[in-house]
Amino acid sequence: xxxxxxxxxxxxxxxxxxxxxxxxxxxxxxxxxxxxxxxxxxxxxxxxxxxxxxxxxxxxxxxxxxxxxxxxxxxxxxxxxxxxxxxxxxxxxxxxxxxxxxxxxxxxxxxxxxxxxxxxxxxxxxxxxxxxxxxxxxxxxxxxxxxxxxxxxxxxxxxxxxxxxxxxxxxxxxxxxxxxxxxxxxxxxxxxxxxxxxxxxxxxxxxxxxxxxxxxxxxxxxxxxxxxxxxxxxxxxxxxxxxxxxxxxxxxxxxxxxxxxxxxxxxxxxxxxxxxxxxxxxxxxxxxxxxxxxxxxxxxxxxxxxxxxxxxxxxxxxxxxxxxxxxxxxxxxxxxx
Amino acid sequence: xxxxxxxxxxxxxxxxxxxxxxxxxxxxxxxxxxxxxxxxxxxxxxxxxxxxxxxxxxxxxxxxxxxxxxxxxxxxxxxxxxxxxxxxxxxxxxxxxxxxxxxxxxxxxxxxxxxxxxxxxxxxxxxxxxxxxxxxxxxxxxxxxxxxxxxxxxxxxxxxxxxxxxxxxxxxxxxxxxxxxxxxxxxxxxxxxxxxxxxxxxxxxxxxxxxxxxxxxxxxxxxxxxxxxxxxxxxxxxxxxxxxxxxxxxxxxxxxxxxxxxxxxxxxxxxxxxxxxxxxxxxxxxxxxxxxxxxxxxxxxxxxxxxxxxxxxxxxxxxxxxxxxxxxxxxxxxxxx
Numbered sequence: 001x002x003x004x005x006x007x008x009x010x011x012x013x014x015x016x017x018x019x020x021x022x023x024x025x026x027x028x029x030x031x032x033x034x035x036x037x038x039x040x041x042x043x044x045x046x047x048x049x050x051x052x053x054x055x056x057x058x059x060x061x062x063x064x065x066x067x068x069x070x071x072x073x074x075x076x077x078x079x080x081x082x083x084x085x086x087x088x089x090x091x092x093x094x095x096x097x098x099x100x101x102x103x104x105x106x107x108x109x110x111x112x113x114x115x116x117x118x119x120x121x122x123x124x125x126x127x128x129x130x131x132x133x134x135x136x137x138x139x140x141x142x143x144x145x146x147x148x149x150x151x152x153x154x155x156x157x158x159x160x161x162x163x164x165x166x167x168x169x170x171x172x173x174x175x176x177x178x179x180x181x182x183x184x185x186x187x188x189x190x191x192x193x194x195x196x197x198x199x200x201x202x203x204x205x206x207x208x209x210x211x212x213x214x215x216x217x218x219x220x221x222x223x224x225x226x227x228x229x230x231x232x233x234x235x236x237x238x239x240x241x242x243x244x245x246x247x248x249x250x251x252x253x254x255x256x257x258x259x260x261x262x263x264x265x266x267x268x269x270x271x272x273x274x275x276x277x278x279x280x281x282x283x284x285x286x287x288x289x290x291x292x293x294x295x296x297x298x299x300x301x302x303x304x305x306x307x308x309x310x311x312x313x314x315x316x317x318x319x320x321x322x323x324x325x326x327x328x329x330x331x332x333x334x335x336x337x
Numbered sequence: 338x339x340x341x342x343x344x345x346x347x348x349x350x351x352x353x354x355x356x357x358x359x360x361x362x363x364x365x366x367x368x369x370x371x372x373x374x375x376x377x378x379x380x381x382x383x384x385x386x387x388x389x390x391x392x393x394x395x396x397x398x399x400x401x402x403x404x405x406x407x408x409x410x411x412x413x414x415x416x417x418x419x420x421x422x423x424x425x426x427x428x429x430x431x432x433x434x435x436x437x438x439x440x441x442x443x444x445x446x447x448x449x450x451x452x453x454x455x456x457x458x459x460x461x462x463x464x465x466x467x468x469x470x471x472x473x474x475x476x477x478x479x480x481x482x483x484x485x486x487x488x489x490x491x492x493x494x495x496x497x498x499x500x501x502x503x504x505x506x507x508x509x510x511x512x513x514x515x516x517x518x519x520x521x522x523x524x525x526x527x528x529x530x531x532x533x534x535x536x537x538x539x540x541x542x543x544x545x546x547x548x549x550x551x552x553x554x555x556x557x558x559x560x561x562x563x564x565x566x567x568x569x570x571x572x573x574x575x576x577x578x579x580x581x582x583x584x585x586x587x588x589x590x591x592x593x594x595x596x597x598x599x600x601x602x603x604x605x606x607x608x609x610x611x612x613x614x615x616x617x618x619x620x621x622x623x624x625x626x627x628x629x630x631x632x633x634x635x636x637x638x639x640x641x642x643x644x645x646x647x648x649x650x651x652x653x654x655x656x657x658x659x660x661x662x663x664x665x666x667x668x669x670x671x672x673x674x
Contacts, residue, residue: 003466051653087443087650096662102524102526104442106424106443127338191433312424312426325429
């Protein structure tokens with residue numbers, strides 16, 4: 001591997017040998033439904049608690065990714081994963097079931113690309129032949145943990161986001177066919193003082209802009225290099241802010257398609273439910289591993305930069321009057337050699 | 338890097354260029370007091386909340402590790418860290434202050450060696466010239482989050498452990514003097530069904546034994562290769578169980594000194610306070626980065642295996658009737674080339 005600034009270049013160009021996306025009923029009604037491997041028809045995910053449901057999504061996704069990668073369970077060497085639950089229990093309990101050496105990570109909703117960046121480092125460095133990255137979120141587990149009791153049904157402001165129910169995993173390897181992981185830009189914690197925990201888009205936009213700026217600087221690229229640059233998840237409020245901040249940095253985002261996973265996953269006419277758009281660890285994971293990789297394999301996209309954003313607050317840090325520290329990790333995906 | 342089974346061999350043998358250990362007043366009264374860089378005389382760590390105190394310990398430790406490594410703040414490229422707080426806020430807020438690209442990790446009390454293993458992979462793979470690993474814990478933040486309101490002063494059974502207040506960081510690099518990181522064995526999640534969240538030693542001992550067994554199998558070593566094998570933290574209850582389990586696996590722990598960080602950090606005559614011994618992310622960090630590295634530099638120890646253990650439960654997983662999934666990550670440290 002090589003490093004320049006915040007950006008790693010993977011010299012072996014690890015391949016995403018197989019990936020998976022399993023979602024809940026609401027995500028299954030959205031425009032990307034056909035790209036998901038399985039859609040549960042109930043928000044309980046056939047389990048007795050939402051937390052067990054979230055874990056089941058992740059276990060399903062892990063199994064499906066192995067199947068798509070056409071490798072045996074015993075050939076998987078490491079699992080790198082995390083989620084939004086306190087003490088990342090969804091990932092740790094899924095890792096218990098998988099029975100492979102496990103690196104738990106946490107980057108809130110940036111976990112999707114943090115885990116892929118670390119798993120790809122294992123492949124590139126020779127630390128693994130096969131490694132899995134994965135994450136999950138569930139609307140009700142997150143509402144309950146971060147906001148109000150779910151049954152309370154409290155109203156949220158229109159700039160709030162809606163945590164998606166879903167899990168995505170990928171198996172990376174040094175050899176094989178599939179999109180390659182070519183670079184990762186590891187984010188710094190950026191905090192411009194936003195304190196409203198419903199306003200994640202505004203809080204996270206500067207982190208996304210900072211990481212995209214670093215990626216372009218470190219690689220000498222401009223946005224036009226990519227067919228698509230996608231954040232996850234700034235939604236309707238954060239994406240225009242990120243565009244504006246990047247414009248001030250002289251980064252010409254108009255050269256490319258600049259989209260957001262939280263805006264892609266739901267029909268926009270469902271806005272009264274999903275407010276400014278989707279969020280949660282699972283959102284950028286299922287959009288990337290479901291939708292984007294399939295478009296890459298169909299030849300519709302060749303070069304994509306996925307910029308997963310995370311808000312690193314806890315209910316306690318908010319209660320103690322702290323602002324919201326945010327981060328974004330970017331991973332560059334390319335088809336072909 | 339090379340991988341065999343669960344074990345990485347670092348071919349460049351990353352050097353721990355500098356390390357630090359900052360502790361609270363109770364740890365400062367223990368037998369290792371002289372080895373710590375700074376001892377706070379108040380459990381509040383000069384802050385208004387315990388959480389801010391925990392973060393301050395980590396920020397102090399990060400600064401001190403850079404100082405000991407004799408590198409400038411701007412030369413540090415990545416920080417790998419985590420802690421026990423929900424959403425690892427101590428690490429994320431410390432990373433905000435440090436302003437470097439940040440990989441958040443979580444392995445409960447195994448975070449100390451998980452972060453060192455990942456930071457060392459960055460060095461070995463060329464992903465960084467300088468990377469920091471770090472973690473922290475605070476007795477009162479953990480009591481409050483995982484058990485009862487701290488002011489309630491509830492009694493605990495004698496087999497419970499006492500979370501230490503302290504933080505430890507290390508700066509790893511490809512070049513320089515100091516102990517080398519030669520191998521890491523990444524643990525699997527092991528869960529033999531223990532459900533009592535006070536009985537962490539019993540829950541974690543099988544994970545420690547599993548990782549030590551994997552390490553010996555993967556490296557072809559026997560315990561006698563090491564001057565010291567130290568777990569963190571099984572304490573008085575878990576250590577004998579791990580010994581017994583290893584005996585059944587045919588691993589001759591009597592060949593070496595087999596100790597536990599949780600037993601080393603406090604005077605044993607303080608048992609009525611610390612029960613079966615210390616625990617917490619900070620425990621194995623300050624014992625390793627404070628005490629053990631200093632003994633290595635003085636020539637008293639040449640080869641040490643640190644086996645950090647973590648209980649990956651959350652209060653919620655316990656409330657939902659789940660048993661305790663545990664993990665242990667081992668890192669091998671050697672003086673000289």
